[in-house]
Amino acid sequence: MAVLNIENVSKSFGDTEVLKDINIEMAEGEFLILVGPSGCGKSTLLNMIAGLEPITHGDITLDNLRVNERSPRERNIAMVFQFYALYPNMNVRRNISFGLKMRKVPKGEQATIVDRVAKMLQIENLLDRKPAQLSGGQRQRVAIGRALARDPALFLFDEPLSNLDAKLRVEMRTELKQLHQRLKTAMVYVTHDQIEAMTLGDRIAVMHEGKVQQLGTPREIYDSPANRYVAGFIGSPAMNFITCDLAERDGRRVVQLDSGKGPVDIELTEAQSAAMANHGQSKIVLGLRPEHLAPARESDGQSLDCVIDVVEPTGPDTYLLTRINDTYTTARCTPSVAPAAGDSIALTFDIERAVFFDAESDKRIA
Amino acid sequence: MAAATEDGIQRGGLIARVLIYGVLIFAAAYFLLPLYVMLTTSFKTLGQISGGSLLSLPSPWSTEGWSAAWSSACTGGDCTGLHQYFWNSVRFTVPAVLLSTLFGAINGYALTKWRFRGSELIFALLLGGTFVPFQMFLLPMANVLGKLGLANSLAGLTLVHTVYGIAFTTLFCRNYYVSIPDELVKAARIDGAGFFSTFRYVILPLSTPILMVCIIWQFTQIWNDFLFGVVFTSGGSHPITVALNNLVNTSSTGIKRYNVDMAGAIITALPTLVVYMVAGRYFMRGLTAGAVKG
Numbered sequence: 001m002a003v004l005n006i007e008n009v010s011k012s013f014g015d016t017e018v019l020k021d022i023n024i025e026m027a028e029g030e031f032l033i034l035v036g037p038s039g040c041g042k043s044t045l046l047n048m049i050a051g052l053e054p055i056t057h058g059d060i061t062l063d064n065l066r067v068n069e070r071s072p073r074e075r076n077i078a079m080v081f082q083f084y085a086l087y088p089n090m091n092v093r094r095n096i097s098f099g100l101k102m103r104k105v106p107k108g109e110q111a112t113i114v115d116r117v118a119k120m121l122q123i124e125n126l127l128d129r130k131p132a133q134l135s136g137g138q139r140q141r142v143a144i145g146r147a148l149a150r151d152p153a154l155f156l157f158d159e160p161l162s163n164l165d166a167k168l169r170v171e172m173r174t175e176l177k178q179l180h181q182r183l184k185t186a187m188v189y190v191t192h193d194q195i196e197a198m199t200l201g202d203r204i205a206v207m208h209e210g211k212v213q214q215l216g217t218p219r220e221i222y223d224s225p226a227n228r229y230v231a232g233f234i235g236s237p238a239m240n241f242i243t244c245d246l247a248e249r250d251g252r253r254v255v256q257l258d259s260g261k262g263p264v265d266i267e268l269t270e271a272q273s274a275a276m277a278n279h280g281q282s283k284i285v286l287g288l289r290p291e292h293l294a295p296a297r298e299s300d301g302q303s304l305d306c307v308i309d310v311v312e313p314t315g316p317d318t319y320l321l322t323r324i325n326d327t328y329t330t331a332r333c334t335p336s337v338a339p340a341a342g343d344s345i346a347l348t349f350d351i352e353r354a355v356f357f358d359a360e361s362d363k364r365i366a
Numbered sequence: 367m368a369a370a371t372e373d374g375i376q377r378g379g380l381i382a383r384v385l386i387y388g389v390l391i392f393a394a395a396y397f398l399l400p401l402y403v404m405l406t407t408s409f410k411t412l413g414q415i416s417g418g419s420l421l422s423l424p425s426p427w428s429t430e431g432w433s434a435a436w437s438s439a440c441t442g443g444d445c446t447g448l449h450q451y452f453w454n455s456v457r458f459t460v461p462a463v464l465l466s467t468l469f470g471a472i473n474g475y476a477l478t479k480w481r482f483r484g485s486e487l488i489f490a491l492l493l494g495g496t497f498v499p500f501q502m503f504l505l506p507m508a509n510v511l512g513k514l515g516l517a518n519s520l521a522g523l524t525l526v527h528t529v530y531g532i533a534f535t536t537l538f539c540r541n542y543y544v545s546i547p548d549e550l551v552k553a554a555r556i557d558g559a560g561f562f563s564t565f566r567y568v569i570l571p572l573s574t575p576i577l578m579v580c581i582i583w584q585f586t587q588i589w590n591d592f593l594f595g596v597v598f599t600s601g602g603s604h605p606i607t608v609a610l611n612n613l614v615n616t617s618s619t620g621i622k623r624y625n626v627d628m629a630g631a632i633i634t635a636l637p638t639l640v641v642y643m644v645a646g647r648y649f650m651r652g653l654t655a656g657a658v659k660g
């Protein structure tokens with residue numbers, strides 16, 4: 001049974017269309033991530049689910065009930081905002097219980113719920129403080145507590161962690177994941193942080209220019225991106241995109257790569273060859289993640305001699321920048337085998353993991 | 367050079383300092399002197415006033431002028447002092463101030479947090495209302511009051527001042543409420559609060575500073591108003607400003623009783639002073655601190 005169903009939804013502000021034909025169906029207990037760059041319409045979509053923005057076209061269904069015309073009060077949802085939005089005049093206890101008070105929950109029951117929520121979030125000692133007397137992390141906990149108190153069918157989060165410093169963010173991320181595992185309530189979570197998206201989501205909807213570019217599990221999004229936009233957005237450092245020519249050798253397709261020392265042919269797999277043959281174009285874009293390009297060992301077959309321009313140690317990994325087909329390309333290696341800048345070494349391609357895009361439409365070919 | 371000051375800002379040499387203080391003291395004296403003369407004169411007897419210097423202190427102090435101004439001086443035909451008119455003014459000023467402030471707050475809240483089709487136009491029209499001069503109101507308003515059966519009554523005057531003041535209070539409140547984050551209202555709506563409960567529980571508690579601004583502004587305007595008072599009321603229902611004018615211009619004996627006039631003027635001005643002092647203390651800043659990332 002679907003908790004949330006978004007069907008052919010679009011949204012315009014005056015003449016500008018900010019969301020186009022969105023379709024998302026969400027299963028019970030699912031953690032769904034909406035991720036995309038600033039201005040792509042994530043918050044707008046979330047506000048429409050919450051009932052804070054009217055829907056221009058299409059239908060939104062919650063628990064199999066069409067809610068287009070219902071106010072937020074009449075939808076069984078709770079929401080956590082980016083800037084916390086705690087009521088500054090109320091202490092933490094009253095912030096958490098305000099939603100219960102508005103829904104006329106009896107006083108005694110309110111107190112029980114506040115205590116339960118405070119315990120779950122470890123904010124029992126903060127209940128009598130005003131929001132101004134809390135740190136950023138504590139405020140965000142209270143904001144989450146306010147949502148939890150309602151025990152809704154669906155939680156909505158709008159970039160709840162983006163105001164926290166890096167360390168706290170990682171901690172809260174883990175807590176949120178544990179919270180979801182405990183509650184098993186469906187959550188829609190907006191972020192523009194792809195790490196948050198990958199770590200938290202059961203499924204991810206990558207949005208761009210008002211459209212859902214791809215909806216899938218983190219694995220699907222990472223390994224089989226639907227187009228060049230999704231491939232470049234997810235993953236850090238970003239996927240390399242190398243424009244190259246296709247040729248044929250011994251019945252197999254090869255891509256021609258040049259690191260400045262003359263072209264070298266890299267042979268594609270059978271499946272890739274078939275897809276290329278089907279596609280028919282001779283110029284394509286090769287997408288290769290940094291971890292699939294590494295210094296070659298003796299045993300490796302296909303490799304390319306490259307001059308390393310920049311060496312970037314990050315701790316566990318070292319990234320190497322080189323030029324292939326006149327495009328800056330990032331390779332990854334362990335620090336122990338890292339060359340020095342200016343060295344020339346052989347890099348090997350994990351071509352089975354490579355993806356290919358149409359040079360014009362940016363759609364994935366194989 | 368000057369030594370380091372408490373706040374670490376250098377303020378130039380001795381000469382500059384003397385000059386600055388000199389100018390400030392002169393300006394203060396310039397504005398305080400009339401008040402001094404009013405106060406001392408109000409406590410003198412008529413004999414002391416005609417005999418002594420303008421700046422001398424009263425000796426002995428006499429409250430004759432004050433009691434006459436309050437309860438026995440003649441304002442036009444009737445010789446019962448200002449007290450009746452003082453209460454008249456209280457009776458229409460207090461409700462008019464409270465009503466116009468309340469409506470201004472609700473308008474400002476609706477215009478910023480519940481934007482609707484045409485809300486910008488309505489705001490523009492209200493803004494226009496602040497530019498309309500008093501005089502333009504007179505004839506149409508007299509007409510309306512007559513039709514409502516409120517001509518020559520304090521209720522009518524309350525209505526006039528409330529309506530005229532709403533344009534100002536709406537402007538003040540709207541400009542204050544745009545700085546309150548919209549997310550607070552969204553959060554309240556998600557929590558199940560409607561238009562009025564959001565206003566009552568979320569917006570109003572954050573509004574103290576701007577409500578005080580509205581109250582001070584409206585109280586000063588309405589209490590000190592003369593024109594509406596003289597046009598829309600008559601006789602026993604005049605406000606104190608009109609009565610003061612009558613008091614100063616009525617002299618049964620042909621002698622100007624300066625002590626009574628001064629005491630009457632101070633009685634008339636006192637309430638606005640008190641409102642400044644009481645309401646000014648609630649001008650708290652930073653009430654929204656902690657609502658958002660701070």
Ligand SMILES: Nc1ncnc2c1ncn2[C@@H]1O[C@H](COP(=O)(O)OP(=O)(O)OP(=O)(O)O)[C@@H](O)[C@H]1O
Nearest residue numbers: 013016018036037038039040041042043044045192
């Ligand atoms: N009330 C509005 N009137 C007109 N345009 C709006 C309004 N609200 C949002 N927009 C536009 O809609 C688009 C999507 O906005 P939205 O806030 O949903 O983006 P977002 O994906 O949440 O971005 P961010 O990551 O920066 O929060 C933006 O181009 C924005 O300018």
Ligand SMILES: [Mg+2]
Nearest residue numbers: 042043044158
């Ligand atoms: Mg947003």
